Amino acid sequence: MAFDSFSAFIAMEGHGPYVWACYAVFLVLVAGMMIWSARRNRAIIEACRRRFEQQEVTTGKDARTQAAASFTRVDVSQD
Amino acid sequence: MWQFFHKLGSPKWFYGIATRFMPWLLAAGLIMLLAGLVWGLAFAPKDYLQGNSYRIIFIHVPSAFLAQSMYIMMAVAAVVTLVWRMKLADVFVKAVAPVGLVFTFLSLFTGAIWGKPTWGAWWVWDARLTSMLILLFLYGGVIALDRAINDEKSAARAVAVLVLVGVVNIPIIKYSVDWWNTLHQPATFKLTEKPSMPTEMWVPLLLSILGLYLLFGWLACLRMKTEILTREQRTRWVKELVMAGRR
Numbered sequence: 001m002a003f004d005s006f007s008a009f010i011a012m013e014g015h016g017p018y019v020w021a022c023y024a025v026f027l028v029l030v031a032g033m034m035i036w037s038a039r040r041n042r043a044i045i046e047a048c049r050r051r052f053e054q055q056e057v058t059t060g061k062d063a064r065t066q067a068a069a070s071f072t073r074v075d076v077s078q079d
Numbered sequence: 080m081w082q083f084f085h086k087l088g089s090p091k092w093f094y095g096i097a098t099r100f101m102p103w104l105l106a107a108g109l110i111m112l113l114a115g116l117v118w119g120l121a122f123a124p125k126d127y128l129q130g131n132s133y134r135i136i137f138i139h140v141p142s143a144f145l146a147q148s149m150y151i152m153m154a155v156a157a158v159v160t161l162v163w164r165m166k167l168a169d170v171f172v173k174a175v176a177p178v179g180l181v182f183t184f185l186s187l188f189t190g191a192i193w194g195k196p197t198w199g200a201w202w203v204w205d206a207r208l209t210s211m212l213i214l215l216f217l218y219g220g221v222i223a224l225d226r227a228i229n230d231e232k233s234a235a236r237a238v239a240v241l242v243l244v245g246v247v248n249i250p251i252i253k254y255s256v257d258w259w260n261t262l263h264q265p266a267t268f269k270l271t272e273k274p275s276m277p278t279e280m281w282v283p284l285l286l287s288i289l290g291l292y293l294l295f296g297w298l299a300c301l302r303m304k305t306e307i308l309t310r311e312q313r314t315r316w317v318k319e320l321v322m323a324g325r326r
Contacts, residue, residue, distance in 0.1 A: 002124055009121060012131035018196055019134050022189040023120070026138045029181055030294070037298060041305040048312050048321045 088165040090307045091316045097300035104297040112290030118283035126280075135193040137284055140267055141291040143186035146214060147249060149179040149295070153221075154246040157239035167303075169235040170310070172242060173225055174302035178295065180218040187211055198262050206255035207263040210248055217245040231310070 003009040012019050119137035126133035153175060159168035190208065191201045202208065224241055228234035256265045267284065268274055274281040311317050 001121055003121065012134070015130055015132040015134075015196055018132050018192050019120075022135045022138055022192050023116070025188060026142070026185055029185060030291075033178065033181055034294070034298060034301075037301050037305070041301055041308075044305055044308045044312075045321060048308060048317060051312070052318050052322055 088163075088167050090167060090170070090311055093167055094304055094307055094320075097304055101297055101300050104293050104300065108290050108293030108295075108297055110290070111286050112294060115283045115285075115287030115290055119280075119287065123280050123283055124277070129197055132193060132196045135189050136267070137287050139186055139189040139193060140284060141288040142182045142189065143211070144288055145291055145295055146179055146182040146186055146211075147252060149175055149182065150214065150217070150242075150246065150249055153179070153242050154249075157242040160235055160239040161243075166310075169239070170303050170306045171299070172221070172235075172238055174306045175299055176218055176221045176225070178298055178302070180215065180222065182295075183211065183215040183218055187215060194262075203262055205261045205263060206259040207252065207261055210252040210255050213248050214245075214252060217241075217248060220245075 001009075003012075010016055010020075116137055120134055123134070123137075125131055153172050156168040156171045159165050160172070187208070190211075194203070195201050221238055221241055225234050225238050228237055253266075255261065256263050267276065267281070276284070308317060
């Protein structure tokens with residue numbers, strides 16, 4: 001250890017504010033970027049899954065109504 | 080060889096590989112960075128000239144190092160985009176540019192704070208600092224240009240050209256401390272010489288550089304995966320992947 005006590009470690013002979021400000025900003029930005037990127041990745045996976053699930057539900061319905069439609073005669077008004 | 084090259088260009092193949100490597104990159108990167116920073120902060124000896132403020136070097140140099148090498152990687156990817164139209168290369172540029180912006184900002188910010196007790200000024204318009212500021216603007220320009228063009232292919236080509244034009248700035252940053260009279264100290268590490276620092280100082284510095292590199296690798300993989308998913312969200316493999324609940 002290059003310092004005698006914990007308070008000396010924090011003070012860094014007067015250079016503490018400079019050193020700690022740098023380390024704080026560095027950690028916040030790097031960790032923030034990592035967490036934010038991970039969240040965005042999860043969000044897009046969730047969005048995809050929801051869309052695919054929605055799609056499966058609706059295409060199932062569509063297929064049935066379409067099949068029914070092809071056998072139904074549509075009466076068009078002759079007026 | 081060519082088959083490998085084509086495989087490398089396949090987003091699906093990359094997605095699988097990235098998923099497999101990412102936990103290792105993250106773990107190794109975190110351990111090395113943490114070891115380097117704790118060593119540098121608490122155990123490395125004090126600098127005889129600058130006192131304890133020199134401990135900023137353990138984050139300043141890795142950030143600056145990474146900001147520059149990231150730009151070189153982006154330039155290589157830009158060439159690949161223009162020559163082979165490889166999708167992954169463009170995905171890389173897009174995913175990495177914001178990370179580069181953050182690291183360039185970090186190196187400028189920590190440099191400014193370091194400059195105050197060492198030079199007596201937060202900022203001086205000297206060659207190293209100014210060329211680094213231009214790098215920050217280049218990253219910003221790449222992000223802005225990419226967002227401004229809606230068509231994916233034209234955006235890729237325009238961004239690649241901008242990245243390649245900006246690469247002229249990299250040797251200027253590198254040699255600015257040799258070409259001009261500057262307050263900034265010369266490079267800490269050179270490939271050809273032994274570092275001028277004592278071992279207890281350069282080992283933690285090397286550790287934090289490598290650690291940050293690995294974390295960048297993790298971050299690049301993660302962000303590329305997000306970009307790939309965004310682009311390929313209508314394909315069958317993405318559907319299978321997502322529905323299987325795998326990440």
